[in-house]
Amino acid sequence: MVVRSKNGKVILATGTGPSSRLAVNNAGNIGIGTTSPATSAMLDVSSTTGAILIPRMTTAQRNALTAANGMIVYNTSTNAFNFYENGAWATK
Incomplete structure (x- = not known):
């Protein structure tokens, strides 16, 4: 793993090539698959070959969470x- 700083960003890369895997800019925005995360997003995920996988759990496991809106x-x-919205779990 290679950690480097570039233009006020911390960039994590694998191997010696230029491919970055994760970047954090000086405002704290995190980019995965991009070295320039959108400033309006706390987390910016960019990919043409994969998707985001949301946490998966049963109803009982979900109900055991200390949930937040x-x-x-x-x-x-x-x-x-x-x-979780307005203090309760909802399905849409």
Whole structure:
């Protein structure tokens, strides 16, 4: 793993090539698959070959969380995305 600093960013790369895997800019924005994360996003994931995999769990596991508004999980008991909003879990 290679760690380097470039233009106020911390960049993590694998091997000796220029391919970055993760970048953190001086504002704290995190980019995965990009060295220039969008300034309007805390996390910017860029890929043409993969997707984001949301945490997967059963209803019982979800209910054991100390939930906060805005949380997202994939419920394997109901095969649906669940969102925590206004103090309760919802399915959309």
